[in-house]
Amino acid sequence: MLKNQAAPPATSQPKPGRQISDRTLSQLFIWPTLILLIVINIFPLFYSLFLSFTNYSAIANRPPEWIGFANFDRLLNNDDIWGYFALTGRYAVISVGLQTVIGFGLALLLRKKFRGSGVITTLILIPMMLSPVVVGLFWKLMFNPSYGIFNYLVGFTNPATAPDWLANSDLALWAVIIVDVWMWSPFVMLLCLSGLSAIPDYLYEAAAIDRAGAWFQFRRITLPQVAPLLLIAVLFRTIEAFKAFDLVMGLTGGGPGDATQMISVEIYSQAFLGQFRTGRASALAYIVLVIIIAVSNVYIRTLNKVREG
Amino acid sequence: MAAQSTPHPEVNYSTRVDEISGRARTLNSVRAVIVILIALIMLIPVAWMTLTAFKSRPDAVAVPPKVLFEPTLEGFLSLLTDRRQLTAEQIAEYSQRTDLNWADQIALSRGQVITGASNYPQRLANSLIIAGISTIFSVALGLLSAYSFSRFNIPGAGDLLFFILSTRMLPPVVVTIPVFLMYRAIGIYDTHLGMIILYTVFNLSFSVWLLKGFLDEIPREYEEAAMVDGYTRLQAFIKIVLPQSLTGIAATTVFCLIFAWNEYAFALMLTADRARTAPPSIPSVLGTGGIEWAAIAAGSLGFLIPVVIVTFALRKYLLRGVTFGAIRQ
Numbered sequence: 273m274l275k276n277q278a279a280p281p282a283t284s285q286p287k288p289g290r291q292i293s294d295r296t297l298s299q300l301f302i303w304p305t306l307i308l309l310i311v312i313n314i315f316p317l318f319y320s321l322f323l324s325f326t327n328y329s330a331i332a333n334r335p336p337e338w339i340g341f342a343n344f345d346r347l348l349n350n351d352d353i354w355g356y357f358a359l360t361g362r363y364a365v366i367s368v369g370l371q372t373v374i375g376f377g378l379a380l381l382l383r384k385k386f387r388g389s390g391v392i393t394t395l396i397l398i399p400m401m402l403s404p405v406v407v408g409l410f411w412k413l414m415f416n417p418s419y420g421i422f423n424y425l426v427g428f429t430n431p432a433t434a435p436d437w438l439a440n441s442d443l444a445l446w447a448v449i450i451v452d453v454w455m456w457s458p459f460v461m462l463l464c465l466s467g468l469s470a471i472p473d474y475l476y477e478a479a480a481i482d483r484a485g486a487w488f489q490f491r492r493i494t495l496p497q498v499a500p501l502l503l504i505a506v507l508f509r510t511i512e513a514f515k516a517f518d519l520v521m522g523l524t525g526g527g528p529g530d531a532t533q534m535i536s537v538e539i540y541s542q543a544f545l546g547q548f549r550t551g552r553a554s555a556l557a558y559i560v561l562v563i564i565i566a567v568s569n570v571y572i573r574t575l576n577k578v579r580e581g
Numbered sequence: 582m583a584a585q586s587t588p589h590p591e592v593n594y595s596t597r598v599d600e601i602s603g604r605a606r607t608l609n610s611v612r613a614v615i616v617i618l619i620a621l622i623m624l625i626p627v628a629w630m631t632l633t634a635f636k637s638r639p640d641a642v643a644v645p646p647k648v649l650f651e652p653t654l655e656g657f658l659s660l661l662t663d664r665r666q667l668t669a670e671q672i673a674e675y676s677q678r679t680d681l682n683w684a685d686q687i688a689l690s691r692g693q694v695i696t697g698a699s700n701y702p703q704r705l706a707n708s709l710i711i712a713g714i715s716t717i718f719s720v721a722l723g724l725l726s727a728y729s730f731s732r733f734n735i736p737g738a739g740d741l742l743f744f745i746l747s748t749r750m751l752p753p754v755v756v757t758i759p760v761f762l763m764y765r766a767i768g769i770y771d772t773h774l775g776m777i778i779l780y781t782v783f784n785l786s787f788s789v790w791l792l793k794g795f796l797d798e799i800p801r802e803y804e805e806a807a808m809v810d811g812y813t814r815l816q817a818f819i820k821i822v823l824p825q826s827l828t829g830i831a832a833t834t835v836f837c838l839i840f841a842w843n844e845y846a847f848a849l850m851l852t853a854d855r856a857r858t859a860p861p862s863i864p865s866v867l868g869t870g871g872i873e874w875a876a877i878a879a880g881s882l883g884f885l886i887p888v889v890i891v892t893f894a895l896r897k898y899l900l901r902g903v904t905f906g907a908i909r910q
Contacts, residue, residue: 297814298733301725305745305785308722312782313748316759323758330758378619386613392620394896398627401888403843403860406881410630413874419642421629431644454623466832470798504794508787515752518845522864536752543758550758557752565747572743 324555331548343555352530353538353556357563360535363445363452364513370453372506375460380494382461383468397462399455408522411451412438415523441531444524448532452519456512460505467501468494499578507571514564535560627885633878638691641874655687656875660701660883664693700854701862701880708858709887710773712841715780719837720830722781723788728818730789731796732804742790749786753846761851771853779847784837791836795829796822831895842888859884 292300324343326336347353382393399407414422417436428434437447471493479489517536520526526533526541533541539560543553633641635652643650658664662684667675672692675681681689688695726745730738760779761770769775803825804817812820823830849861863880 292813292815294733294814298729298735301729302735302741305722305726305789306741308778308782309745309748309785312760312778313756315763316756319759319762320756378616381612381616381619384609384612386609389613389616390896392616394893396620396623397892398885398889399623401839401843401892402881402885403845403863405845405860406843406863406877406884409864409877410881411626413633413641413872413877414626414629416642418644419646421625421646424646425625429645454626458623462832466795466828501794504790511749517752539752554758560752568746569743 320554320557323551324558326551327549328551329548330543330550336551339551343552344559347552347556347559356530356533356535356538359445359533360514360516363449363516363534364510367449367452367456367513368506368509370449371457371460371509372502374453374457375505376464376498376502378457378461379464379468379498382465393461393465397458400458402455404455404518405522407451407455408519408524411447412523415447438524439528441528444528444531448516448520448523451523452513452516455519456509460502460509463501463505464498467498471497496578500575503571503575503578507568507575510567510571511564514560514567630878630881633874634882636875636878638873638875641878653687654684655691656873656877656879657883658684658687658695659873659876660879661699662688662695663697663699664688665696667692667694701859704857704859704862705884707773707856708842708860708884711776711780711856711858712838714773715777715784715841716834716837718777718781719784719788720792720834723785723792723833724826724830726785726789727792727796728822731793732801742793745786745789747786749783757847757850760847764851770851771856773856776848776852776856776858779851780841780844783844783847784840787840788833788837791833792826792829795826795832799825835892835895838891839888842884 323336325338325340327339327342328336378396382389411422414420415437417423417434417439418431422437423429423431423434435443437443475493475497476489479493484492515536516534517540520532520534520537521540524532526537535556539553539556542549542556632648632650634656635654636647636650637653637655640647640650641656667689671694672689675689675694685695729735730742735741764770764775769778799822803821804812804814807817807821808814843860844858845860848858852858852861859880863877863884
């Protein structure tokens, strides 16, 4: 902050100031972002941390009351909560895994241009342009066992014997995964395409001159070169998968029973349904945050290792 | 590739023998066919949504699903207007009238009369303002920060970057409560300004990370050469780096726009009426007497089109990526 305030005089000096120093410039470039993040994110972060140690309820007309670790104690000794975490983890791993494979595969198929490849690529991007809550609602229609089109497309033409995806507790999670993969594989594809297009041709030309096989080229040139952007895509998708909310709410609302009760849906239920346990919901959100930070750290270390090596 | 379409392909230095052989060409065609098939499969839901938007209420829930049907604008009408149910006598009376326009007639065919425009168009306008402005801010601010992180030696850069990213990790449901209290205290609850700030901040982390990835790929030698030639750092940034990073800027713009345009949780909890955007409004069309699938599909379709237009307009930058290949050589 102090450095930032010292910046204007440096720029207003006529002779040496014409050339803004790199340091001043970098301060000027970074601080607007940081200030915005601090005001809009740091305050809520600390306020929810405070709330997570209280029994505050958004609808009760009384100030938050400090109850120490009681919320965390309750949550961590609750088998249901652990179940929801396991469910969210399974969902994140399967969903992001499939998206990575499909997205990267599509990018490899699309990297070399053919007539109309640009239009095709843009068309493939359409699913991720939709609003998740709308997608959830709309796939609900597609999954409907009697008038939905999904069962017909995958080969169940008799409504009487066709599976009811959203009412079957084994299938509901897969229904959410199918929609999530449909929606977000294009995202992974787009980032991979950006990465692939940055690989200089001469690497492949050199490999071709040396008669290197396709697999060797893929493993030694394509994969390492595209890895940084691929990992960024996976990182963002994993964080989003852990926060899965809009899509699940639109599609299943956490049901049937609690078959798709992702951790975010659970936080929402705690915070905004029934007793409005704002304090406990904040505590749960903090547990999620710690997990996400831990997972992201692993990713980012891998990312840095890939970049350096 | 142009080389394939002419009988005597012009030989230039980058034509590789192994890429114009018969086998390579066959492989290329197979690849194109596979891609087109996958694209078609992925578009089925979108196509279905488009069809449903033009279906009448019974057609939308017909068993088995109808691919061929008589198109109607009922869905759009349900979305854009408020209507009142008529009694049998009133229907008979209205049917006599000759001053009805096409919209009134569609409503009448369902036994309803249009009482006015719904609030959906206003919400669509809110979406446009909020998503558009916040996208510009997050890309601009993100670009500046990303450039600093990419080029300058910033103490604790790793931690700062991680801090920036971590702001996106907290589930929105919980950020909302303190933000709501703060916004109410300073009087920007349910305003465009409040939503623009919020979306800008939420996209910033993404924008900084993504743009840094792109900027890292542009060799510093370019700017250094320009600065040796007498450019200042700022001029080098504007004249050298900016044009080279257009691909990255375009990609980032599309992502930020899509997020801000489609965001649901914040909009639901931080706006009431004045600044409410379209996503929380579409599910509320669910309305009375069963789900209006046609209206939902119509809303989704109309809501999708602006984003598709922007993506198509920026397609060249999104997909080309030529700049990167060019610089490296």
